Amino acid sequence: MNPIPLPFFLPTLLLLLALLAYLFRFMDRLTPGLSGLAAGGLGLWLMSDPPIEGVARLFGTPIRVDFQAEMVRFDLVFRLIPSSLPILGTILIFTSIALLLTAASSQGRHFPWIALLLSAGYCLLLLLADAPIQPTLLAPLALAVLTALGIFALQAGQLGDTVGPLRTLMPPLLAFPFFVLASWHLDSLAINPQDAEAGLAAATFLALGVLLLLAPAPLHSAGLAVAESAPPVAFALLTLLYQFVVLTLIFRIVTL
Numbered sequence: 001m002n003p004i005p006l007p008f009f010l011p012t013l014l015l016l017l018a019l020l021a022y023l024f025r026f027m028d029r030l031t032p033g034l035s036g037l038a039a040g041g042l043g044l045w046l047m048s049d050p051p052i053e054g055v056a057r058l059f060g061t062p063i064r065v066d067f068q069a070e071m072v073r074f075d076l077v078f079r080l081i082p083s084s085l086p087i088l089g090t091i092l093i094f095t096s097i098a099l100l101l102t103a104a105s106s107q108g109r110h111f112p113w114i115a116l117l118l119s120a121g122y123c124l125l126l127l128l129a130d131a132p133i134q135p136t137l138l139a140p141l142a143l144a145v146l147t148a149l150g151i152f153a154l155q156a157g158q159l160g161d162t163v164g165p166l167r168t169l170m171p172p173l174l175a176f177p178f179f180v181l182a183s184w185h186l187d188s189l190a191i192n193p194q195d196a197e198a199g200l201a202a203a204t205f206l207a208l209g210v211l212l213l214l215a216p217a218p219l220h221s222a223g224l225a226v227a228e229s230a231p232p233v234a235f236a237l238l239t240l241l242y243q244f245v246v247l248t249l250i251f252r253i254v255t256l
Contacts, residue, residue: 002064003064003065003066003069004063004064004065004066005065005066005069005070005071005078006065006066006067006069006080006127007069007070007071007078007079007080007124007127008071008078009063009065010042010046010088010120010123010127011120011123011124011127013042014039014042014116014117014119014120014123015116015117015120017035017038017039017116018113018114018116018117018120019113020035021035021112021113021116022110022113025109025110025112025113026109028106028109029103029104029106030103031112032099032100032102032103032111032112033099033100033103035099035112035115035116036095036096036097036098036099036100036102036103037096037100039092039093039095039096039099039116039119040092040093040096040097040100042092043088043089043090043091043092043093043095043096044089044093046085046086046088046089046092047085047086047089047090047093067080067085068080070129075131075132076128076130076131077128077129077130077131078124078127078128078129079127079129079130080127081126081127081129084126084127084248087126087244087248088123088126088127090244091119091122091123091126091241091244091245092119092123094237094240094241094244095115095116095118095119095237095241098115098233098234098236098237099112099115099116101233102115102233105233107153107231107232107233107234108153108231108234110152110153111153111231111233111234114149114150114152114153115153115234115237117149118146118149118150118153118238118241119241121142121145121146121149122146122241122245125139125142125143125146125245126245126248133183134183134186136249136252136253137179137180137182137183137186138179139179139213139245139249140172140173140175140176140179140209140213141172141176143172143213143242143245143246144169144172144173144176146242147168147169147172147238147242148169150168150238150242151166151168151169153231153234153238154168154230154231154234154235154238170215171212171213171214171215172212172213174212175208175209175210175212175213176209178205178206178208178209178212179205179206179209181201181205182201182202182203182205182206182209185198185199185201185202185205186198186202206253210250210253213246213249213250214246
């Protein structure tokens with residue numbers, strides 16, 4: 001059997017877990033508990049220093065996973081960056097802890113499958129290695145999409161006030177134009193490396209975009225508004241995943 005590329009295996013498995021969690025969402029304690037154990041086991045497996053072709057057991061069947069293979073879809077290249085392996089594992093551990101806490105204190109029937117779906121999305125974002133433009137510069141748009149999905153978990157299936165959760169979309173949406181401008185100046189810099197103004201402009205726009213992603217005052221007030229009404233575990237998980245991935249992207253931007 002040919003080994004399965006990790007960029008295909010990991011998100012697909014999480015999506016299958018999310019589908020099962022959605023189908024069995026009415027089992028308030030069993031579904032998040034089993035989902036949390038599955039996510040935690042997957043996270044520990046990723047962080048256990050796997051070989052080039054790791055072996056995972058799915059329902060007792062050994063599956064070979066190639067950690068160096070890449071996957072190409074729609075001109076997007078997904079590949080594991082070695083430094084991302086512990087980050088992927090940490091994301092799954094965060095998700096596992098949140099789901100296990102949900103088994104003890106319900107955060108809404110829709111939270112388990114949304115949490116797994118978000119984990120798959122953040123893992124795909126970190127596995128994105130190449131694109132028509134720099135993958136790091138596409139990050140704000142991806143973060144906006146994932147934040148929009150998280151709004152459903154913050155609402156906990158209720159038709160309450162959505163102003164607070166919707167305000168969490170502001171930082172990535174406001175940051176995206178600055179990243180686009182930075183990408184344009186970086187392309188200009190690649191054509192003419194002696195253009196100091198293009199380099200300065202790119203650095204300035206990147207700094208402004210990163211600053212907005214960090215949601216300083218007054219953008220931080222959206223988090224305070226959400227925390228007052230959202231389920232605490234759901235709010236904590238979404239905040240941790242967002243901030244953790246943003247810090248990772250900042251590190252990549254600095255090295256870029």
